[in-house]
Each structure stands twice: as structure tokens, then as C-alpha cells.
Amino acid sequence: MSKNLGIRAGIVALVVIGALIYLVPSLSRNLPPWWSNVLPKDKIHLGLDLQGGIHLNLEVEAIKAVESNVERVSEELKHDLRKNKIRYLELKSLGKDGIVLKLMRSEDVNSFLDMFRGNYPDFDPGTATYEEGKPVFHVTVLPKARERIMKMAVDQALETIRNRIDQFGVSEPDIRPAEGHRIIIELPGIKDPKRAIALIGKTALLEFKLVDEDHSVEEALKGRIPPGDEILYETSVDQKTGQRSRVPYLLEKRTLLTGEYITDARVEIDSRYNEPYVSLSFDSRGARLFEQITGQNIKKRLAIVLDNKVYSAPVIQDKISGGRAQITGRFSMQDARDLAIVLRAGALPAPVKILEERTVGPSLGKDSIQEGFRSAIIGGVLVVLFMAVYYSLSGIIADIALMLNIVLIMSGLAFFGATLTLPGIAGIILTIGMSVDANVLIFERIREELRLGKTPRASIEGGYGKAFITIVDANVTTLIAALVLFQFGTGPIRGFAVTLSIGIIASMFTAIFVTRVIFDYLFIVKRMKKIRI
Amino acid sequence: MEFIKPDVNINFVGNRKWAFLLSGSLILATLVLLAWRGGPNYGVDFTGGVLIQVRLDQPHSPGEIKNALRPINLQNSIIQRFGEESASEYLIRVTKTDVELTGLSDRVRDALISSFGKGVDIRRVEMVGPKVGKDLREKALFAIFYAILFIAIYISGRFELKWIMSGVMALSLAVVVYLTSSFGMSVTWLIVIALLVTLGLCWALKLKYALGAIIALIHDVTITVGAFALTDREISLAIIAAFLTLVGYSLNDTIIVFDRIRENARRYRRRPFIEVMNESINETLSRTILTSSTTLVAVAALYVFGGGVIHDFAFAMLVGICVGTYSSIFVASPVLLIWERKMADKPGRARGEKNRARVKST
Numbered sequence: 001m002s003k004n005l006g007i008r009a010g011i012v013a014l015v016v017i018g019a020l021i022y023l024v025p026s027l028s029r030n031l032p033p034w035w036s037n038v039l040p041k042d043k044i045h046l047g048l049d050l051q052g053g054i055h056l057n058l059e060v061e062a063i064k065a066v067e068s069n070v071e072r073v074s075e076e077l078k079h080d081l082r083k084n085k086i087r088y089l090e091l092k093s094l095g096k097d098g099i100v101l102k103l104m105r106s107e108d109v110n111s112f113l114d115m116f117r118g119n120y121p122d123f124d125p126g127t128a129t130y131e132e133g134k135p136v137f138h139v140t141v142l143p144k145a146r147e148r149i150m151k152m153a154v155d156q157a158l159e160t161i162r163n164r165i166d167q168f169g170v171s172e173p174d175i176r177p178a179e180g181h182r183i184i185i186e187l188p189g190i191k192d193p194k195r196a197i198a199l200i201g202k203t204a205l206l207e208f209k210l211v212d213e214d215h216s217v218e219e220a221l222k223g224r225i226p227p228g229d230e231i232l233y234e235t236s237v238d239q240k241t242g243q244r245s246r247v248p249y250l251l252e253k254r255t256l257l258t259g260e261y262i263t264d265a266r267v268e269i270d271s272r273y274n275e276p277y278v279s280l281s282f283d284s285r286g287a288r289l290f291e292q293i294t295g296q297n298i299k300k301r302l303a304i305v306l307d308n309k310v311y312s313a314p315v316i317q318d319k320i321s322g323g324r325a326q327i328t329g330r331f332s333m334q335d336a337r338d339l340a341i342v343l344r345a346g347a348l349p350a351p352v353k354i355l356e357e358r359t360v361g362p363s364l365g366k367d368s369i370q371e372g373f374r375s376a377i378i379g380g381v382l383v384v385l386f387m388a389v390y391y392s393l394s395g396i397i398a399d400i401a402l403m404l405n406i407v408l409i410m411s412g413l414a415f416f417g418a419t420l421t422l423p424g425i426a427g428i429i430l431t432i433g434m435s436v437d438a439n440v441l442i443f444e445r446i447r448e449e450l451r452l453g454k455t456p457r458a459s460i461e462g463g464y465g466k467a468f469i470t471i472v473d474a475n476v477t478t479l480i481a482a483l484v485l486f487q488f489g490t491g492p493i494r495g496f497a498v499t500l501s502i503g504i505i506a507s508m509f510t511a512i513f514v515t516r517v518i519f520d521y522l523f524i525v526k527r528m529k530k531i532r533i
Numbered sequence: 534m535e536f537i538k539p540d541v542n543i544n545f546v547g548n549r550k551w552a553f554l555l556s557g558s559l560i561l562a563t564l565v566l567l568a569w570r571g572g573p574n575y576g577v578d579f580t581g582g583v584l585i586q587v588r589l590d591q592p593h594s595p596g597e598i599k600n601a602l603r604p605i606n607l608q609n610s611i612i613q614r615f616g617e618e619s620a621s622e623y624l625i626r627v628t629k630t631d632v633e634l635t636g637l638s639d640r641v642r643d644a645l646i647s648s649f650g651k652g653v654d655i656r657r658v659e660m661v662g663p664k665v666g667k668d669l670r671e672k673a674l675f676a677i678f679y680a681i682l683f684i685a686i687y688i689s690g691r692f693e694l695k696w697i698m699s700g701v702m703a704l705s706l707a708v709v710v711y712l713t714s715s716f717g718m719s720v721t722w723l724i725v726i727a728l729l730v731t732l733g734l735c736w737a738l739k740l741k742y743a744l745g746a747i748i749a750l751i752h753d754v755t756i757t758v759g760a761f762a763l764t765d766r767e768i769s770l771a772i773i774a775a776f777l778t779l780v781g782y783s784l785n786d787t788i789i790v791f792d793r794i795r796e797n798a799r800r801y802r803r804r805p806f807i808e809v810m811n812e813s814i815n816e817t818l819s820r821t822i823l824t825s826s827t828t829l830v831a832v833a834a835l836y837v838f839g840g841g842v843i844h845d846f847a848f849a850m851l852v853g854i855c856v857g858t859y860s861s862i863f864v865a866s867p868v869l870l871i872w873e874r875k876m877a878d879k880p881g882r883a884r885g886e887k888n889r890a891r892v893k894s895t
Contacts, residue, residue, distance in 0.1 A: 049842070057665055193658075194639050356665040357658065359638065364586070364656040364842070371840030379834030383827050390823070422843055423771055429835050430778070430850070433828030437785070437820075440827075444820045470792050473691065474785040480683045481781030485774050488676035490669075493774045500778065 005524060008517050015509075016404065022411035044414045045172075046188070047421030047495050050369045052362035053188035054196060055491060058161075058352045062181045065153035065350040066146055067095045073120065074099050084115050089134060098123070098140040102131065109135050121145075153349040154181050161185065161200055161352075163345035168199055182355065186491075193359045195338065203307050203351045204342040206259030208293065209251045211301035211313050217250045228253055232303070234310035236329065249310050251303050256293045258347075261286025265343035267336045270328070276336040277328040280343065287323025295319035306339075372425035379429050380406070383436060391443055394533040397518050398439035401510035405435050408506035409499060416502075421495030431503030437474070438511030441467040443533055456530060460519050468512060475504050545814050545862055546807055546870060552863035556752055563759025570762060576769035577659055579673070581666030583627040584659040585641055590652030592621040601648035605640050616841035622656065657842075673773045677724055680777050682706060684750075684784060685731050688743040691788075699743075702734040741872045742795075746787045749865035753783045753856045760852045766845050775849035782828075783857030786821060787865045793817045794869065806873045810866050818862075825858040 025031060026043040035041065048055055074093040081088055087104040094100060103112060109128055116125050122145035128135040141149075158177055165173050165187065174186040190196050215226045225231065234247045264281040282290055293302070294316045303313040304327050311329045327339070384402060387395035409428055413420055446463030454462060479501060486497035522528045567573060577584045595612035602608050602625070611626040625641065638658040645653045661669070682703055689699030709730045710723060728751055735744040754776055761768060793813040801809055832854065836847035 059664070194636065197636075353662075354660070355662040357660040359655075359658040361654065361656045363588075363654055368840055368842055371838060372843070375835045375838035375840075378838055379831035382830045382834060386827060386830065423774065423846065426835055426839070426843055426846055426850075429831045429839075430828065433831035434782070434785075434824070436827040437824040440820050440823045441789070444823075448816075470789060473788050473792065477684060477687065477784040477788065478778070478781035480687060481680055481777045484676050484680045484683065485777055487679075488672045489774060490672075490770065493770055496771075496774055496778075 005517065005520050008513070009521065012514050012517050016407070019407050019411035022414045023407065026410070026414055040414070042414055042417055044410065045417065045419040046365075046369070047419045047424065047492055048186060048188055048358070048365075049360050049422045049492050050365050050372075050420065051188045052190070052360050052365035053186065054190050054193050055356070055358040056183075056185040056187075056197065056200065056354060057178070057356035058183045058185065058200070059355050060154045060157045060181045060183065060348075060352050061350050062150035062153040063096055063350075066141060066149050068350075069149055070095060070099060070141065073123070077101070077120075080115060080119060081112075084111065086112050086115070096141070096146075098138060101137045101139060103135045103137070106130075106133065106135050112137075122149075150181060154183070156349045157352060158183055160346050160348055164199055164341055165196075167341045167345060168196060170196075183352070189362070191362065195334070197354070197357070199338055199342060201352055201354060202342050202348075204259070204345075204347045205307055206262070206343060206347065207255040207305045208257040209253070209255055209303050209305055210297060211303050212250045212252050213301065215250060217248055220250045221248060225250075232305060232308055232310050234312070247310075249303055249313060251305070251310075256302075257286065257289050259343060260347070261289065262343055262346075265340040267333070267340050275328070276331050276333050277326050278331075278336055278340050278343065280325045280327065282323040282325070284323070287321070290323060290325065291319060291321045368422050372422055376425060376429050376432070380432050383432055387436060387439070391533055394443055394446075394519075397515050398436065398443070398511075400518065401439060401507075401515045402432065402435055404514060405431065405503065405506050405510050408510070409503050412502040412506065413499065416498070418498045418502075419491075419495050420499070421492040423492045423496035424499040427496045427499035427503060430500065431507060434478070435503065435507030435511065438467075438471045438507055439515060441471055441474075442511065442515070446533055450533075456528075457523050460516075460523065464512070464516055471508060471512065475508055479504055542811070542815050543818075544811060546811050546867060549863065549867040549870070552867065556756075556860075556864055559756050559759065560752065563755050563762065566759055566762045573758060573762060573768050574765065576767035576772075577626070577661045577666075578770045579666055579670050579768070581661050581663040583625075583637060583661075584657075585625040585627075585638055585655060586615060586622060586657040587625065587641075587645060588620065588622045588654040588656055589645070589649055590621070591649075593623075593649065595623070597648075598623060598625070598645070601645050602641065604647075605644050607641070607644075616844075620841075622841065669770060673770065674723060676773065676777065678710065678727055680780060681724075681727055681731060684780065685735075685743060685747065688746050688784070688788075689735070689738075689740045698738050698740060702731070702738060702740070705734055706730055741869060742791050744872065745865040745868035746784060746791070748868050749787050749857075749860040750780055750783060752860050752864050753779060753853060756856050757849055757853045761845075761849070764848070766848065769845070771843075771846050772849055775846050775853070779850065779853035779857060782854065783860065786825070786857055786861040789820065790814060790817050790861050790866060791869075794866065807870055810870060814862055814866060821858060821861065825854055829854055 022040050024035075024039075025041045031041055071093050074091060077099065078088075078091055081091075086108045088101060089104050090100065090102040092100045103109065106128075113125060116123070116139075120139075122142055124140050124142050126138050126140060128137055130136065154177060158175060161183065162173075162175050165175065165185070170187045170190065172188055174184075176184045178184050185200065187196060212226065212229050215229065217231075220226070220229065220231055229250055230253045231248050232251055234249060236245055236247075261282045262280050263283045263286075266279050267276050268279045269276055297316050298318065299315065301313045301315050304311045304325075306327075311327055314328075331339070380402070384399045387398050387402070389395065391398065406428065409431065412418075413424075442463050445467045446459045449459035449462040450456070482497045482501040482504070486494055486501070489497055595614075598612045599608045599610065602610060607625075607627055610628060611624075613624040613626070615622040615624045627637075637660065638655055642653055642655050685706070686699040686703050689702060690696040706727060710727050728747070731747060732744065735741075735747065757776065757779065758768075761772070766772075790813065793816055794810055797809045797813045797816075798806065829851065832847055832850045835843060836851055839847055
């Protein structure tokens with residue numbers, strides 16, 4: 001191995017330069033344009049535990065999307081049955097379990113089946129059973145269709161959430177789907193986690209419903225709710241006194257208009273009271289529907305309901321044709337802004353449940369970085385000093401390898417676009433301690449060879465040769481552990497596994513290859529006679 | 534400079550009785566401690582729940598903090614001081630399982646502010662719902678299981694060069710664990726069973742080096758878990774990661790020593806095995822002590838200066854490295870010796886001792 005020293009030195013130089021190039025973006029603030037065009041420009045990513053931020057694990061209750069689909073289909077079915085003049089006695093939606101339909105005449109069975117099969121490919125009408133001579137069908141959702149609806153719900157939820165977060169303005173958000181109808185969200189550097197989480201989790205289903213003024217609210221509250229009606233509440237917090245109040249409304253269940261027709265939502269300030277409100281714009285279809293609704297219900301009250309909470313219920317003064325509406329309420333500026341964001345991005349197709357939430361405040365993140373790096377430097381310095389004292393010149397060579405190691409690890413992180421986490425810093429510190437091992441193995445072997453009376457150069461040769469396999473062996477086991485951790489670990493632990501793996505490989509490279517080059521240089525080129533080890 | 538002189542010759546293996554005594558009592562103490570506490574102290578990662586790290590303006594007693602949480606019905610949470618004395622940082626661990634997760638940290642902050650004033654800083658929140666807790670438990674289990682599997686395969690293959698044997702062992706291990714897992718046993722028991730099966734297979738398939746190494750590993754992890762139980766630290770995902778790293782690291786050590794033993798055993802076929810072993814250990818002593826020292830120094834820096842969050846992780850590594858080094862010398866090697874002795878009693882398995890006896894008698 002004492003041959004081709006030049007080539008080997010060249011390789012080392014290349015690696016070092018390459019590593020430094022990858023490190024530059026993380027170290028300097030502004031890169032000159034000529035750099036960004038050709039050379040790598042990715043900084044090292046910092047994990048949430050070092051930057052501060054939120055990690056969320058949401059589950060989309062996709063089954064509810066199936067339920068609402070069935071609800072919708074049951075309305076369509078009523079319409080279609082009427083159109084085809086098929087009379088029915090009973091049609092009830094059972095949520096995800098399907099629809100129960102009782103026809104009036106058994107002669108209609110075939111025409112029903114023909115109509116149904118043609119128009120509802122996602123459903124299975126099943127075979128008719130008979131109750132009191134009338135055919136009864138239990139219509140169910142086909143499993144494939146159910147899977148498709150649920151998957152679409154997750155995809156749509158993902159898009160909507162991504163939309164909302166975009167508008168919220170987060171740098172480098174990470175939003176990913178995961179197994180089991182889940183979505184994983186990571187938002188680094190969030191200052192107000194509560195707002196962000198509220199924004200993400202809001203279903204934001206906007207509905208316009210008529211207030212039932214023909215019946216009394218008090219009677220309904222006692223339990224006598226008229227058919228087709230429901231009670232929903234308006235909760236408001238007085239901005240000045242902080243007092244909460246809940247006002248019940250008796251509403252017609254039927255939704256006249258939903259938020260899917262909204263094209264824009266903006267925050268405006270009411271000049272009279274200096275209060276913010278949200279101004280909505282509908283698309284042409286929505287505008288027409290709105291015109292129709294307001295035209296048919298003048299002087300009646302139209303409740304604006306968001307996620308089953310009443311926001312306001314103004315009186316319809318006149319037919320509204322411009323396709324614009326207003327949502328007022330006692331909003332703070334921030335509430336109004338968040339509402340506008342959520343309406344613009346659209347409603348979630350199904351509610352989401354928070355399964356896991358990990359938040360690291362920015363102050364802790366900063367402290368962790370400082371403490372992590374401080375301990376790394378202290379540990380590094382101690383090890384470097386020790387090696388220099390114990391192995392003298394050879395120890396210093398090992399120290400050079402160690403420092404190169406650290407450079408390689410950091411640039412390796414930048415190269416792979418990996419994330420540096422707090423356990424990752426621990427991994428670097430571990431590598432500092434363990435990388436010395438390879439050198440120690442080699443040096444001890446060299447000492448042994450010297451004791452046997454071999455020449456320095458022969459001892460070096462023998463030392464490196466014998467130690468090589470042992471080094472590889474020993475490091476492989478730690479690599480196995482690192483690989484397993486990478487596979488099954490989450491965020492910070494993955495960061496640890498990555499830094500550990502890169503560190504091990506880098507330390508093998510520096511210990512076996514780089515130090516050998518230095519030794520060979522000293523003994524071949526500089527013709528050193530005695531080895532100080 | 535040399536700490537360990539080249540002609541050092543400490544009778545490590547000869548003193549193995551003392552070592553067994555020490556190890557045995559430590560392991561026993563660990564098991565007793567665990568049984569008494571009802572299992573390891575699992576963190577929110579595995580049990581589900583909420584962990585909130587807060588920093589207050591001034592130090593307050595856990596009782597005061599519990600009182601502050603009374604308005605939101607969390608007065609039964611576990612309060613622990615965190616980090617350095619001067620920091621007045623506390624960990625609030627909510628033990629109730631039916632708590633509404635959304636907005637919990639804000640309710641906690643508001644409650645604390647109304648009791649202690651504005652200087653309340655929520656440093657970190659970890660809320661793990663039951664579903665995710667179960668997921669993480671399973672992940673940890675799989676990680677440990679696969680680590681055992683791969684390491685068992687690797688050691689057997691590497692040392693005995695019996696790759697087929699190790700393949701057989703891997704397969705049997707997988708089958709046995711699959712069968713037992715279908716009985717729905719808990720995480721910890723499955724791992725215990727996997728380990729026992731591995732040991733049994735090593736014994737049956739005559740993989741002596743693997744046997745020694747794995748016994749040393751079990752020894753190391755058990756004692757480290759004991760250290761955690763003793764100091765009442767929580768076992769979180771990061772700690773499991775530390776354990777796995779320990780396993781890798783301890784194996785490092787053990788492999789170095791075994792390598793030397795094998796090399797010397799091949800070279801000195803006629804010498805009694807116990808002598809070969811002792812010599813090998815002494816030869817590698819320098820390297821073993823040195824590497825452990827440098828790694829310990831580095832990890833000690835992490836322990837002292839690294840801050841509260843990584844503290845437990847550093848502790849695991851500290852204990853693990855010490856025990857790992859000890860076990861390579863005093864546990865793994867004696868196991869080999871016991872094996873060799875057992876094998877030497879069988880006919881046709883001369884290993885130096887029988888030769889010597891033969892030579893002496895002529």
C-alpha cells in the first residue's frame with residue numbers, strides 16, 4: 001500500500017474539498033449567485049427539537065366521509081325514484097351501513113334494480129326481502145368503493161391542510177400521508193402552536209340554514225323538537241369582559257348552501273363599529289343559489305353555521321344577487337383572518353383527530369443546540385488532547401483524522417439532506433469517542449509489531465493490515481444497530497441513526513485510509529526514521 | 534506513554550468466580566427492583582399520555598404546582614423537577630387517560646399563569662394518544678427483535694463461519710416468536726422469549742462465540758435497565774435507541790476480544806484454553822481500556838454539559854459503556870471457557886487439556 005501515494009493523497013484531497021463545498025451553504029449566510037448555479041446550496045436541516053416547532057400525527061376519520069356520501073346518495077335516490085315514478089314507503093340512511101329502502105309495489109323491483117345499477121355503481125342493492133308483501137332493499141356500499149372514498153378523503157384532507165398551512169405562512173412545512181388514514185405534519189419554527197393546530201384541525205364545514213321562527217325555541221329545548229329541525233348554539237365571548245354566552249337557535253336541518261361554492265373570503269373592517277368581519281364571494285352557481293334562497297325567504301333569518309356552530313343569523317332584507325355575503329360576529333382580527341384562511345382553503349372532507357402532538361418551544365430548541373454543541377466541543381477537545389498525549393505524534397495524526405471525521409459527518413448530513421437532531425448531536429459525540437477506536441486498534445498493533453523488532457515501515461504495514469478486518473468487524477455491529485434504528489425510529493431517533501451511520505463510515509475512511517496516507521507521506525517522502533507512537 | 538504495559542498478565546479468567554458473583558447479584562438486584570416497581574418505568578411514548586415541560590420564574594414545590602392545576606382537574610399529575618437546580622423547570626406528567634388532548638397545553642399554561650404570574654414558559658409538550666402509544670410500543674419491539682436477529686446471524690456467521698447455521702437459527706427464531714406473538718403476549722415477554730430461544734439455539738447448534746456474546750449483551754442491557762429503575766428514570770424511545778446502540782457498542786468490544794482469542798487459539802493449539810484466553814484478554818486490554826475511556830470521556834461531556842433533554846440518554850450510554858467493557862472481559866470470555874470445558878469432557882474433543890494429560894502420563 002505504499003505505492004500510489006500520490007493517487008491516494010489525491011483522493012483524500014478530493015474528499016476534503018468535496019466535504020467543505022457541501023458545508024459552505026450551512027456556514028455562510030449569503031451565497032454568491034455563481035455558487036448557487038453550479039454548486040450545492042442546501043443547508044443542513046435542523047430537527048424540530050433544535051429549531052422548535054410542531055409535530056402532529058392526525059387521523060382522518062375517513063369513515064365519516066363514507067357516511068356523508070351515503071347521506072348524499074340517499075337524497076339523490078329519493079330524487080331518482082320520484083323521477084322514475086317508483087313509489088317508496090320508506091327510505092332511511094344508516095350511515096356507513098348503507099340505506100334501507102322499502103318499495104310500495106313488488107312490480108317495481110325490476111325497474112328499480114335497472115335504474116339503480118345504472119346510476120349507482122358504488123353501491124350494491126342486494127336482494128329484496130319482503131316485509132308485509134312489500135320489497136325491502138338493504139343497499140350497501142361496495143368495499144372497493146368504500147376504500148376509494150376513504151382514500152380520497154385522506155388525499156383531499158391532505159391538500160386542504162396543505163393549503164391552509166401555505167396561507168398561514170410557515171417556512172419548510174412537511175406534510176405527509178401515513179398508513180392508516182393518517183397525516184403527519186411537521187411545522188418548524190412555529191411561534192403560536194395553538195393557532196396553527198386550531199387552523200389545521202378545523203373541519204370548516206360552512207352551511208346556510210333557515211331559522212325556524214314558526215316554532216318556539218323554549219319548547220324545543222324542553223325536548224319537543226319539530227320534525228326536520230335541530231338546535232344549534234351560538235357561543236360568543238365578549239371581547240371586553242371575557243364572558244361566554246351560549247344562545248340556542250332552532251334551525252331547519254336542511255342545508256340550503258354550503259361553503260363549497262366559495263371562491264374567496266376576505267377580512268374587512270366594518271366602518272361603523274370598527275370591527276372585522278369576513279366577506280365571502282360565491283362562484284356563479286353559488287351566487288345563483290344564494291339569489292334563489294334569499295329571494296324566496298325575505299324577512300326570514302338565515303343562519304350561518306360553521307362546524308355546527310352558529311356564527312350569526314341575520315335577517316334577509318332583500319334578494320341578494322351579487323354572490324356576496326358577510327359573516328359577522330364578535331371577531332378579533334386574528335380570528336377573522338384564520339376564518340378567512342379556512343374558508344378559502346375549503347372544508348375538510350371528514351373531521352381529523354389529533355393522535356400525537358409534540359411541540360418544542362423555540363427557547364428550548366435554542367438551548368438544546370447550544371448545550372449540544374458545547375458538550376460536543378468539550379468532549380472533542382478532551383479526546384484530542386488525550387490522543388496527542390498518549391500516542392504523541394501518531395496521536396496528533398489520529399486527531400487530524402478525527403477533525404476530518406466531524407467535517408465529513410456534517411457535510412454528509414448536508415449531502416443526504418438529512419436532519420440534525422439532538423440525539424444526532426449525541427451520535428456525533430459518540431462517534432468522536434468511537435472513531436478513536438479504529439486508530440487505537442491500528443496503533444496498538446503497530447506497537448506490537450515494533451516490539452517484535454520490525455522496522456517502522458514494516459510495523460506500519462503490519463499494523464494496518466492486521467487491524468483492518470477487526471475494525472470492519474467491530475463497526476459492522478454498530479452499523480446494524482443504526483440501521484435497525486433508522487428503519488423503526490421516528491424523527492429524532494432517525495436523526496441519531498443517520499449521524500451514527502455516517503460517522504462510523506467516515507471514521508473507517510479516515511482511520512484506515514487518511515491516516516495511512518499521512519504516515520506514508522511522513523515515512524516515504526519525508527523519510528522519517530523513527531515512529532513516535 | 535503507555536498505561537498498560539505490554540507484559541501485563543492479570544488473571545482475568547481465573548477470577549471469574551468473583552465476576553460471576555458481582556454480575557449475578559447486579560442482575561438479581563435489577564430483577565427484584567423491577568418486580569417491586571411493577572415493570573420498567575415507561576415514558577409517555579409507550580404508555581400514552583401527556584408530558585409538559587415548563588419553566589417558571591421561580592422555583593415552586595410540586596405541591597404548589599399541583600394546586601395550580603386544580604382548576605383544570607389535573608391536580609393528580611406527576612410533577613418532577615427537571616434539569617439543573619437553578620433552572621426551576623418542571624415536568625408535568627398527566628396520568629389521566631380521558632383528557633381532551635386538543636388545547637391541553639394552553640389550558641395548563643393559563644392555569645399556571647393565573648397562579649404564578651406571567652413568567653411561564655412552556656418549553657416542550659409531548660402528547661401521545663393511545664393509538665400512537667401502541668404503535669410506538671410495537672415499533673420498539675420490532676426494532677429490538679430485528680436487532681437481536683441480525684446480530685445473532687452476524688456473530689454466528691462471522692465467528693463460526695457457519696452461515697447456514699445462522700440462517701437456520703434466524704428462521705427458527707422468527708417462527709417461534711411469530712407463534713408466541715399470536716398468543717397476544719406483552720412486549721417485554723416477547724423479547725424475553727426471543728432471547729431465550731436464541732440462547733437455546735446457540736447452545737443446540739454449538740455456536741459458542743455467539744452464545745458468549747449474546748449472554749454478555751443480555752447482561753449489559755439488564756444491568757442498564759436496572760440502573761434506570763434504581764434512579765427512577767423514564768424509558769422513552771430515545772432510551773430504547775440508546776440500548777440498541779449499547780448493544781452494538783458492547784458487541785464491538787466483545788468481538789475484538791473474541792477475534793484475538795480465536796487467533797491465539799489457532800496459533801497455540803497445544804496450550805490450555807484458559808491460558809490462551811487470559812493472554813488474549815491481556816493483549817487486547819490496552820485497546821479495550823483506551824477505547825472505552827475515550828468514548829466515556831466524550832459521553833461524560835454530553836452527560837454534564839448536554840442539557841436536560843439528552844441527559845437520560847447520556848446516562849444510559851455511560852452505564853452501558855462501563856458495563857459493556859466489563860462484560861467483554863468477565864462475562865463473555867468465561868462463558869466460552871465453560872463451553873470449552875464441557876466440550877472437553879466429551880470424547881474426541883481434545884483442546885489442549887487432554888493433550889497435556891496425555892503428554893504428562895507418558
